[in-house]
Amino acid sequence: MPNSVLEGGCQCGAIRYQVSGSPLGAAFCHCSMCRKANAAPAVAWALYKEDQVRFLHERPTEYHSSTDAKRGFCPRCGTQISFVANYIPGLIDITIGSMDDPNAVPPTAHYWESKRLSWVHFADQLPRYVAFPPHEIS
Ligand SMILES: [Zn+2]
Numbered sequence: 001m002p003n004s005v006l007e008g009g010c011q012c013g014a015i016r017y018q019v020s021g022s023p024l025g026a027a028f029c030h031c032s033m034c035r036k037a038n039a040a041p042a043v044a045w046a047l048y049k050e051d052q053v054r055f056l057h058e059r060p061t062e063y064h065s066s067t068d069a070k071r072g073f074c075p076r077c078g079t080q081i082s083f084v085a086n087y088i089p090g091l092i093d094i095t096i097g098s099m100d101d102p103n104a105v106p107p108t109a110h111y112w113e114s115k116r117l118s119w120v121h122f123a124d125q126l127p128r129y130v131a132f133p134p135h136e137i138s
């Protein structure tokens with residue numbers, strides 16, 4: 001889908017965005033920070049260049065979840081929208097779950113397999129990486 005445009009947003013509609021073209025990657029993250037921020041066992045992310053993502057109304061409110069990273073969310077309804085970090089300059093992760101058609105962006109890997117909850121089992125054959133960046137394959 002090289003020229004496709006996908007739309008998404010938060011639960012209340014205050015945050016709406018468009019993403020253009022294919023993501024650089026899409027993956028589940030099992031890290032404890034994503035888990036806590038999303039209150040979910042694992043989070044599916046699509047990674048884009050910043051210029052592929054356009055926020056149509058307001059931008060997400062950002063929270064410094066660590067010294068290196070900021071998580072963007074809707075201040076009204078709390079939906080997690082985005083993630084940026086010093087170690088991925090110029091790039092922005094978007095939660096696939098906030099997209100209007102999450103089926104359009106299937107994950108192709110699992111990150112932070114080392115932090116995966118013991119009762120979380122995905123029945124896919126995707127590569128599983130111990131951490132992120134994915135230097136090691138589990
Ligand atoms: Zn909202």
Ligand SMILES: [Zn+2]
Pocket residue numbers: 029030031032033034035112
């Ligand atoms: Zn994570």
